[in-house]
Amino acid sequence: MADRSVRPTRFAALYSFCWDHMSTAVKAVSIQTFVAGLRQFPEAAFDQVDMVRQFLEDTPVSADSLAPYLNWDRQHYTRNLIDRTHLYELMAICWEVGQASSVHNHRDQNCWMAVPIGRLHVENFHLVHQDLQKGRCQLEPSNTVEMNISHPCAVDPADPVHRVVNPRAFNQRAVSLHVYSRPFDTCVVYSPEQGTCGEIKLHFNTEYGKPK
Numbered sequence: 076m077a078d079r080s081v082r083p084t085r086f087a088a089l090y091s092f093c094w095d096h097m098s099t100a101v102k103a104v105s106i107q108t109f110v111a112g113l114r115q116f117p118e119a120a121f122d123q124v125d126m127v128r129q130f131l132e133d134t135p136v137s138a139d140s141l142a143p144y145l146n147w148d149r150q151h152y153t154r155n156l157i158d159r160t161h162l163y164e165l166m167a168i169c170w171e172v173g174q175a176s177s178v179h180n181h182r183d184q185n186c187w188m189a190v191p192i193g194r195l196h197v198e199n200f201h202l203v204h205q206d207l208q209k210g211r212c213q214l215e216p217s218n219t220v221e222m223n224i225s226h227p228c229a230v231d232p233a234d235p236v237h238r239v240v241n242p243r244a245f246n247q248r249a250v251s252l253h254v255y256s257r258p259f260d261t262c263v264v265y266s267p268e269q270g271t272c273g274e275i276k277l278h279f280n281t282e283y284g285k286p287k
C-alpha cells in the first residue's frame with residue numbers, strides 16, 4: 076500500500092515539472108502572433124481586467140521576436156512602441172540593471188504587463204490623498220510583486236499607483252511588454268518621500284522598430 080501511495084505522487088511531481096517546463100517553451104509565440112491575438116479582442120475586453128490578463132498568461136512572447144524593439148540606454152529605461160489601435164497601445168520597455176520608473180498612475184486606464192526577458196518588481200502604492208493643482212499627495216507602500224515569463228500582471232484599477240523596478244540584486248537586463256487601454260500620453264508621477272506629484276508627458280524612444 077505504501078508503495079502505491081508513493082508512486083503516483085512522484086509521477087505527479089515529475090509530470091508537473093515537465094509540463095511547467097514544456098508549457099513555457101512550447102507555447103511561447105512571436106510578437107506578431109501575440110499582436111494578431113490581441114487585435115481579435117472586442118472593445119469590451121479592454122474595459123475589464125481578466126480577459127487580457129488571461130491572454131498574457133496563455134501567450135508568453137519569445138525573446139527572439141522582440142529584437143527589433145529592444146533599445147538600451149544606460150541613463151534611462153526606454154519605451155518602444157510595437158502596436159497601437161484606438162483600443163490599446165502595446166510597447167516594450169527595456170530595463171538595464173538597477174533602472175526603475177517613477178511612481179505613477181495610469182489615468183484611469185487599464186494596464187497589463189508581461190516580462191518575456193528577465194524579472195521585474197512591481198511596487199504598488201495606496202494613494203491616500205492627491206491634490207494635483209497644489210502638487211501634493213500622500214502615498215503608502217502596499218505590496219511588491221515579481222513578474223517574469225510565467226507571471227504577468229494587471230494593474231489593479233482600484234489601487235493603480237505603482238512603479239516598476241529592475242533591482243540590482245537581479246543582475247540582469249529585463250524587458251516588459253505593456254498593454255495600455257486606452258492609449259494615453261500623459262500620466263501623474265508621485266514622489267512618496269516628498270509628498271509631491273505632477274503631470275508628465277510620455278514619449279517613445281522608438282516606434283514600430285524605428286528611432287523617433
Ligand SMILES: [Fe+2]
Pocket residue numbers: 179180181186237
Ligand atoms: Fe505603469
